[in-house]
Structures are given as C-alpha cells and as structure tokens.
Amino acid sequence: MTMVGSRTLLVAPGRHGAYPTIGDALGSAPDDGVIAVAAGTYAETFELADRRLTIRAHEGGEVVLDGTGGDWPVLAVSGGSLTLHGLTLRSTAAAVQAEDVELTLERCTLAASQGPAVAVRGCRRFTVARCVVDGAEQGVVVESSSGRIEETTVSNVAGDGVVIGLGADPELRGCVITDCGQRGIYVYQYARPVIEKCDVARTGHEGIAVAQQSRPEVRRCRVHDVGGVGISFAAGCAGAIVECQVENSAPPGILVADGATPTVTEPARRATSSGDTGLDDLLADLDAMVGLPGVKSEVHAVVDEIQVNEWRKRAGLSVGTVSHHLIFAGAPGTGKTTVARTYGQLLKSLGVLTKGQFREVSRRDLVGQYIGHTAEKTSVVFEESLGGVLFIDEAYTLSRQAGSGGDFGQEAIDTLVKLMEDHRDEVAVIVAGYTAEMREFLDANPGLGSRFSKTIEFENYSPDELVQIITRMVNGGDYQLEEDTAPVLRDYFARIADDPNFGNARDARRLFEGVRKVQSQRLRLLGRMPDTAELRTLTAADVLAVTR
Structure with a gap:
C-alpha cells in the first residue's frame, strides 16, 4: 500500500510518542515534512540548509521560540524552502534570517532587540502574510529578493520599519508601519517595489524615503503624523506616487528633489525641493x-x-x-x-x-x-x-x-x-x-x-476617449485589458451616450468596478489559485457580462 501526503511530526514535551524538542523533530523530519509544535516556550535556535519543511503551531496554541539567550538568529535558513505558521519568535539578533530560500511566514509574531526581525536576502520568492513585528532594531529587511509582504504590522522599531534595497522588487500591500525611530519605509539602491494601500505613521524621519536610483510605485498609501516629510524621492529616482494621502508631516509633504522623475497622481501633489509645483509641470498634467x-x-x-x-x-x-x-x-x-x-x-x-x-x-x-x-x-x-x-x-x-x-x-x-x-x-x-x-x-x-x-x-467624452479613461483606471489598479475588449467597450459607451443620465467618466468608473467583480467570480470558480497573469487580466467576456 502506498501512503500519500507529507509526514507530520508532533513536538510536545512530556507527551508519550511525541518529540520532546523541535531540534529532535528536525533531525527526523524528511523533506516536505510538517513539524506541529504544541503550545509552550522553546529555548531553541536553528540553522537549516537545503531543507524543505513546514513548522506550525499545533491546535492553535501559542508556540514561542525564544532565542534571547544568544546573539544569533532564532532561525537562520538557506536553500530549500521553509514555511512558519502561527509561531512567535523572539531574538536578540534576527528572528528569521533567510538567504536563497523559498520562505513563507504566516500569522507569526516576531521581535529582535538588536537586529532585524526578518532579514530576506537573495530569495527568488518569499511571503510574509498577516504577521506582526513588535519590537526590533529594524522591522523587515529585503535585499535582492522578490516576493510579497501583505497585511502585516510593523511597530515599535528603533530604526527603519521596512527596508527594501539592492534591486529587490517585492510587493507591500495593506501593511501598517508605525512607531519607528527613523523611516517607515526606506527604498534604496535600484529597488523597484510596489507599495500599495499601506498606512505609515509616527516615524522619527520620513514616512517613505526613496534613494539611490530606485523606482518604486507607491499607490494609495496614507502617511501621517511623521517627523520628516511624508514621501521623499532623491535625485536620480523614478517610479510613481499614485493617489497617496499625506497628513501632518514636515513641509512640503511630498518632496521630489531636482533630478527625480516620479509621476504623481492626485490627490497627492507633486512638490519640488523648493516646495512648489512648476507652472510647466502643471500645464503638462492638464494636457495629459x-x-x-x-x-x-x-x-x-x-x-x-x-x-x-x-x-x-x-x-x-x-x-x-x-x-x-x-x-x-x-x-x-x-x-x-x-x-x-x-x-x-x-x-x-x-x-x-x-x-x-x-x-x-x-x-x-x-x-x-x-x-x-x-x-x-x-x-x-x-x-x-x-x-x-x-x-x-x-x-x-x-x-x-x-x-x-x-x-x-x-x-x-x-x-x-x-x-x-x-x-x-x-x-x-x-x-x-x-x-x-x-x-x-x-x-x-x-x-x-x-x-x-x-x-x-x-463637452461629453467620446466613446474612444472613454475607452482611454477606463484603460487608465484599469492600469492604475494593477489590471490589464485583453486586446479584444476595446471594441466591446467602445460599443457600450456609444450605446449609452444618449442616455439623459449619462455620467461620462463616472460611468466608466462604475463599469470598471463591475468588471472587477465579474472577474473575481470567474476566478473563484477555477478550483485553484490563479497565477499573476490571471489575477491581472480582464477579458472581453467579463466586460460583456456587465454591459449586457
């Protein structure tokens, strides 16, 4: 008889038939094994190389990996893959230090008194989802890596909340970064992250700082109650600032230095180093x-x-x-x-x-x-x-x-x-x-x-102009239209143009929201997680489902 599925090893000190320590279970776990850890505090630290493992809390109990007794990470991992779920990691040095590994942290709580809570370097794919960083010298450091940080809170950090550098291009979505001694988010040295719908507050310096030829896209973020300017782009940097709110920061709120070339979309106002928007730039925005x-x-x-x-x-x-x-x-x-x-x-x-x-x-x-x-x-x-x-x-x-x-x-x-x-x-x-x-x-x-x-x-927009408008909305929302949607959109706008309640760009916005809902329903019926291209693509059939 052939057994199918990953092997699960239980760690529960004092329980017969279970492993007494996480280290003992690691020694016996096969690749793709799952280590389920019973509630308790474990004064253990580990170095893992080229392993493929999952370590998770067993039956929802609080599992604490306490490495505060040493000056090394609780988990130092390289190669292979590692998933941590529902754990609390406390360390003097980094809580998790990952290099060239497929890393997933879900619903974990992390703290590090003299280092970064999470340090990710050279990873082709990583995920930090619904985690909490509470107390660290730096919150999350990402270098030369691709992945995502979502719905994660970083607070009570002595230095920078999130650091993204050395060409890294992760996605930060729905994160809260607060109570940082220096910057909330620091992007440097050719990094290209997407930072979307994040809330940055109570930082000693800038809320979001961009330097050294970096090209981030900062979308629909709120930056408030910060010691420096809300968002700053240094000379040589590019990218985009899209519909960001900056409140109660040092003037001018958004600082774009001479030689920086990000595009800025309302409600944020583009500022030069002198604090005023140039006349030619404003006219160019109007003409665009x-x-x-x-x-x-x-x-x-x-x-x-x-x-x-x-x-x-x-x-x-x-x-x-x-x-x-x-x-x-x-x-x-x-x-x-x-x-x-x-x-x-x-x-x-x-x-x-x-x-x-x-x-x-x-x-x-x-x-x-x-x-x-x-x-x-x-x-x-x-x-x-x-x-x-x-x-x-x-x-x-x-x-x-x-x-x-x-x-x-x-x-x-x-x-x-x-x-x-x-x-x-x-x-x-x-x-x-x-x-x-x-x-x-x-x-x-x-x-x-x-x-x-x-x-x-x-004057009312023409059907072709409305197609351009909804295309900009789609692109701005990180979606893309299939090529055969343009005629469908054009026909729809031509059909409703004579309606006495025709709302021009408002109708385009309502249509976009309707198409997004149809796409969501379609993807939910796939029976699997869609890939990135599927998540971004809106089809002609999606449009027709709304316009009919």
Whole structure:
C-alpha cells in the first residue's frame, strides 16, 4: 500500500510518542515534512540548509521560540524552502534570517532587540502574510529578493520599519508601519517595489524615503503624523506616487528633489525641493488629461493672460482688472473637479493665490435653516477658502427656481456676490453644473454674471476617449485589458451616450468596478489559485457580462 501526503511530526514535551524538542523533530523530519509544535516556550535556535519543511503551531496554541539567550538568529535558513505558521519568535539578533530560500511566514509574531526581525536576502520568492513585528532594531529587511509582504504590522522599531534595497522588487500591500525611530519605509539602491494601500505613521524621519536610483510605485498609501516629510524621492529616482494621502508631516509633504522623475497622481501633489509645483509641470498634467481640447485651450488662455499682465506690471505698464472666477458648464463626469483643482495650483504657481488649496462644497454646505444662518455659513466657508479655490458643484440648486427652502439659497447667492467683490484678488470661485441650469443660476442676482470672467464648456467624452479613461483606471489598479475588449467597450459607451443620465467618466468608473467583480467570480470558480497573469487580466467576456 502506498501512503500519500507529507509526514507530520508532533513536538510536545512530556507527551508519550511525541518529540520532546523541535531540534529532535528536525533531525527526523524528511523533506516536505510538517513539524506541529504544541503550545509552550522553546529555548531553541536553528540553522537549516537545503531543507524543505513546514513548522506550525499545533491546535492553535501559542508556540514561542525564544532565542534571547544568544546573539544569533532564532532561525537562520538557506536553500530549500521553509514555511512558519502561527509561531512567535523572539531574538536578540534576527528572528528569521533567510538567504536563497523559498520562505513563507504566516500569522507569526516576531521581535529582535538588536537586529532585524526578518532579514530576506537573495530569495527568488518569499511571503510574509498577516504577521506582526513588535519590537526590533529594524522591522523587515529585503535585499535582492522578490516576493510579497501583505497585511502585516510593523511597530515599535528603533530604526527603519521596512527596508527594501539592492534591486529587490517585492510587493507591500495593506501593511501598517508605525512607531519607528527613523523611516517607515526606506527604498534604496535600484529597488523597484510596489507599495500599495499601506498606512505609515509616527516615524522619527520620513514616512517613505526613496534613494539611490530606485523606482518604486507607491499607490494609495496614507502617511501621517511623521517627523520628516511624508514621501521623499532623491535625485536620480523614478517610479510613481499614485493617489497617496499625506497628513501632518514636515513641509512640503511630498518632496521630489531636482533630478527625480516620479509621476504623481492626485490627490497627492507633486512638490519640488523648493516646495512648489512648476507652472510647466502643471500645464503638462492638464494636457495629459484625456480629451477636453476646448477646456485646455481656455485654461491656457487664462494662464497666458495672467502671465502677460504680470510682465506688464514689472514693465510699469497699465493692467486691466482681471477676475479669476469661472463657470464650468457641462454634464457630470467630464473632469470639472480635476481641472478646478489644477487651476488653483496654476494660480498659486503664478503668484495670484497664496495657498492654492481646494475646497469643494454644495448647497448643504452653504444654506442654513433660518434667515441669517445661511449668510453666516456661506461667509465661514468663503473665509476658509481665501488663498485658494472655492468650487461650488451643482451651483444652480442655490437659485430660487431650482432650489428648495424658500429664500435661503438666494441668501447664499447674494452673500457670495458681495464676498466675491470684496475679495476678488484673494480667492477663485468656480461654480459648476449642467449648462442650461447654470444659465438660470446666473439670473438669480443681477450682479452675479459680472463676477465671472468666462464660462468654460465641458463637452461629453467620446466613446474612444472613454475607452482611454477606463484603460487608465484599469492600469492604475494593477489590471490589464485583453486586446479584444476595446471594441466591446467602445460599443457600450456609444450605446449609452444618449442616455439623459449619462455620467461620462463616472460611468466608466462604475463599469470598471463591475468588471472587477465579474472577474473575481470567474476566478473563484477555477478550483485553484490563479497565477499573476490571471489575477491581472480582464477579458472581453467579463466586460460583456456587465454591459449586457
């Protein structure tokens, strides 16, 4: 009779038929064997070479491998493969030191008082999943290796939380890195990691620091309450900063040194070493948006006029009064908010606005519940927007004709008209909404129309432009579309373009989310774990399942 499956050896001191120590079990374990360790503390350390083993806690008990009595790692492993599951490792030196091994750590807790909790070098594949590093000189050090660190917490570290260097290209996803004496994440010497949806907080220096020709992709991370800048890229570094939030850091929040060339996507704002975004860079970002040729032309014209007026002032020539308030008219999902945000940064770069901050409000933020309350609310919002852009979406809902609530919306309009005149050089007010309704809005106060320098019309995106937009969304989400999806997408967008509720880029976003769900359902039915290509690929059939 042939026995199939890995052999399991039980370690349980004092139990008849079980091994008394982990070392004894290692001496007897065959390749691909599993060592199940009963709850308890084991003062043992090991060096493993070219072994293929799994060591796991038995029946969910707490298993502690205590190596604090020596100045060497609890586990030093090279070659072969090693999986640790549900263990606690405490060490003076490294808890786990791995070199050229296929390493997997799952649901482990690790600490090392005078070294890294985990050191991975020269490994072609490794996984650190749902682990906790609590107390170490460095948290996780990855050099010349590929793999992933996911849903792992690193805290109470004297030095750097996570160090990635020497060309390593791991993926960090969903990790929390906090309470580090130096940097939260340090990327150096040609490293190319993907750092996504991580939370970095309470570090002595930078939250995420990139140096020495490295090219990381930092996606949708939150960096806050750090001693240095939130994210820094040194000269010679590239990569991407995508939709990252930086809060309560040293200014400028995101620091891109001269000679560094990462791409930066909102809501993060690209900063140079002087703390300001260059005018040409902002215009390039505007021009890189899909479609909107008329909008881009109008914004360029405004910038040109402001720039020339500044030159005329310097030459001692007269300059006419210029209003920086604008009307954005058009259907939803056509980029009005993004252009308004960029417009504020352009005005800051030109020296027109002092801060360039962006404040988006709607009727409920301005209109109160009784006479007098609305004027107070509107004034507070306006004063908080001084130095930047006040963006009022669906502004037509403030007028008597389109709004509700008696004269309260009208009171907000009347208050805005006066404030826009009194502070014409201190703020840029942009009102936005459907074209026809915005004409009615301008009729709500005789002086309202004259406060705005021009109306910029945002046209609906064409089907081809919407295909470009959803393709960017897909790529930004680490997915890819099969080649035969483009015609399917184009046909769908052409079919819905005449719907009165057509949402342009909003419909593209909803479609992308729907396709992701269909792909997830399809992959779950495979009966196996998909490979990386399958996890990234969205097919024409996925799209059709949503669009039909």
